[in-house]
Amino acid sequence: MSSCPFHTAAPGQGKSGNESPATAPGERIVQEEHAHLDFDGRMSYGDYLQLDAILNAQKPLSPDHNEMLFIVQHQTSELWMKLMLHELHAAITSIAHDQLPDAFKKLARVSRIMEQLVHAWDVLATMTPPEYSAIRPYLAQSSGFQSWQYRCVEFAMGNKNAAMLQPHAHRPDLSAIVQAAYEAPSLYDECLRLLKRRGLDVPDSHTQRDWRQPYPASEAVENAWLVVYRNPQQHWDLYQLGEELTDLEDAFRLWRFRHVTTVERVIGFKRGTGGTGGVSYLRKMLDVVLFPEIWTLRTQL
Secondary structure, three states: OOOOOOOOOOOOOOOOOOOOOOOOHHHHHHHHOOOOOOOOOOOOHHHHHOHHHHHOOOOOOOOOOOHHHHHHHHHHHHHHHHHHHHHHHHHHHHHHOOOHHHHHHHHHHHHHHHHHHHHHHHHHOOOOHHHHHHHHHHHOOOOHHHOHHHHHHHHHOOOOOHHHHHHHOOOHHHHHHHHHHHHOOOHHHHHHHHHHHOOOOOOHHHOOOOOOOOOOOOHHHHHHHHHHHHOOOOOHHHHHHHHHHHHHHHHHHHHHHHHHHHHHHHHOOOOOOOOOOOHHHHHHHOOOOOOHHHHHHHHHO
C-alpha cells in the first residue's frame, strides 16, 4: 500500500475494491443543495449579468501587458459611477419630496461607492512610470477628463462649469444628458429648498436661482444651518441630512486626493492626455468646496 496520505482507490473501486467511487465533498454539497447544473435553455449567471459583453469589452491597443490593468480600472470606475448617478438622482428626488429616510439610505450608499473608487486608485498605483509610458502613445487624446458620467456626478454635486459641456459636443446623445445635468438643481440646491420649506430663513437668491451657475456661499444659508445644528433634537432629520452631506463631501475629497497622488506617482508633472495640466489641474480641483456652509458653520458651534 502506498504511504502517500492522499492515496485513493483505483477508479471504480472503494475500500472493498468494488464500491463506487467516492463523491468529492464539493460535489456532494452541490447535490445535497439540489443546485441547478444544466442551463440548456435557462438563464444563467453569465446571461443575467451580460458577462460575455462585459468581459469582452477590454481591447488593448498596445502590446504591453499592463494596459489591461489601465482599461479594467477605468471601466470598473465607470460602472461604479453609473450606480452613483442612479443613487444620486434618486436621493435628489427623495429630498424634493420630503422623503428623507429614503434619501439618507441612498446618500450613504453613494459615500460607500466613493470609497470603492478611492481604493481603485490603489490598484492603478501599482503601474510604474515606465509601464505607463509604454501604453501612453496608444491612448491618443482619450482621457478620464472626458468622462460624461463623471461630469454628471460633478454637476449633480453642484460643481457647475459651462466649459465642461464642450468635450461631449461631438456626441449629441451624451451631450443632451450632460446638458440636462448642468441645468438641473444640484443635490445641495434641493437641500436648501427643503430647509426653506421647513420654515428656515434661506434667502430666495439660493432657492430660486439659475441652477447653471456655480453655487455662491452665503452667510444667510450658514445661519439657517446653524439653527439646525444648535437644535439637533428639534430638527433631527435636517441635522442628519447635514451630516450625510458632510460624509459625502468627505468621501469625494478623498477620491480627488487619491486621484491626484496616483497621477503624480505614475506620470509626474506631464500634461494629461486630454490636454489638461495633469497634476496642476487636479490640485486645483482639491480646492473646490461643494457644500461650503456645512463646513464653515462648525467654527461657530
